[in-house]
Amino acid sequence: MHVKKPPVPVPVLLLTGIVAISFSAIFVKWSSAPASVQGMYRLLFTSLLMLPFAPRYGEEIKAISRKEWLLLGASGFMLALHFLLWMGSLKYTSVASSTMIMSLEPVFIMVGSFLLYKERSAVSAILGLAVAIVGVCLIGWGDVGLSPDNVKGDLLSIGGTAAVAVHLLIGKKLVARIPSYLYSLIVFILAGAVFAVYNGVSGISFFDYPPREWGIFVLLAVVPTVFGHILFNWLLQYTSATTVSMSILGEPVGASILAFMLLGERLTGLQWSGGVLVLGGLAFYLYMGSRAAAREQEELIRQANERLQMPGSVI
Template sequence: MNATKPPVPVPLLMLAGIVAISFSAIFIKWSAAPASVQGMYRLLFTSLLMLPFARPYSGAAFALRRKDWLLLGASGVLLALHFLLWMGSLKYTSVASSTMIMALEPLFIMLGAYILYKDRSTRAAILGLAIAIFGVVCIGWGDIGLSSDNLKGDLLSVGGTVAVAGHLLIGQKLVARMPSYLYSLIVFISAAVVFAVYNLLAGISFVNYPPREWGIFILLAVVPTVFGHILFNWLLQFTSATTVSMNILGEPVGASILAFLLLGEELTGLQWTGGLLVMGGLAVYLLSGRKKAVKVHESLQSAS
């Protein structure tokens, strides 16, 4: 993380990112293409959008060490695995249930940050996280485990959550010494290549999709990826991976509301209450977690 502040307050940028990523599950539900194809084109189109602006970072790319390239590759593999599992989960379970499980990501982040960086959270931060996690459980309570398909979707979402937690932890270490834009571009290209190899080996078509599907692929690249994931990667310069991950807890709220409006997925009073609890937990965490960012930065520097 850098000592400087972003031009726009971090909470506002977090909110914009949450709204953007909330559309991800909606676009995925609208698509009939395999999850691996959606993920491949989502990352490929995002990389193509980023490439024209990558020239200023060429020097930083040549300065990367072998260890950095290995970590970048690992981060790309984990990102591809995250998209493959989580996007696949939406074929079997509801938006509320899948995004609820994804919101458990901070638990894995906190555990990983403690193991790798000796990063301890404050009691107030843990309280905020507990409130938000309880709210997320309320959101998906009515859907989880109702059938074997739901259970399969739940397990896929858990696997995707573990993968993205590892991706974020690696990202936090790398952006401490390289531009976040370069990090995002290399990781997205790496993940797209992983998807391409997977689709090739699985015999999945690369091109036989109607125009509507191509439109969805582009929307997935522009809305939740550029204005969601890239924004969150950029924010790793100014705040910790745990804080970034915590704010993604807002996704189940936004995604569930959009699923109700656009997909007709009903929400119960318990789920609406859960949404309020999530936002309350976010507020508690944000108010208590700012001082911790400096300590995480120091740990990252000593681990480099």
């Protein structure tokens, strides 16, 4: 079977994506604008970059039902809430603590998938997530010794992680009927509108920012979004979802290194220990999940072959 290859080697592209998403927290830290303004312009500029490809999806837009529009609205609201809480967390806690807690997203998705779709995970995979949760507790305990504000930032990051998990769970249902590009564009626009309403009601200025801030808003849209998340989505046609998921775990590591080099942030021993447990536990979870998926696929193929070998089988 011929395997497609990208114009640039996959490892190079994966490394590019990891570095790009690692800069997200750095840009947020560099900006003095409110988190809601950063989130609004990140979504707005990303949407503007995506809009030129929208006309080809005219028929798909017309086919979206009223119920699906309501779900799209809910997904957009949760995405806005995620950005508001996570970006807000970086005003109080370190880049390392916030991004390591954010990497717990699979925990919330696993719980949500069980509650909404009755999907079960292997005991070994759950063990990996349990180790990651212990790691987050260590990070939080290390932050307690630094400042109450650090703990507030950790809690905001946890809230942001829960919000993005709900956003992804809603998206999982919608992308079965709506093209992923169209889903992303609509949700980005709706989330940006949520921010616009929030900023308007709160009396937060839309335009009163120096050129440096506008540059950061553009960088937030281009670097971690286009060269990070969109690049990872594009790579799914060349490599496995597990490889991409494992690579995204590099964000806390990359962000921590960048924060040390560019912001002078240092970690305590407890934070380092917690970070190792978080990343190790999540890596084990993803590895066991990929093995379980492979076994399930092999079983489906075996059953299909058995049916084909039965007398009277019709293809």
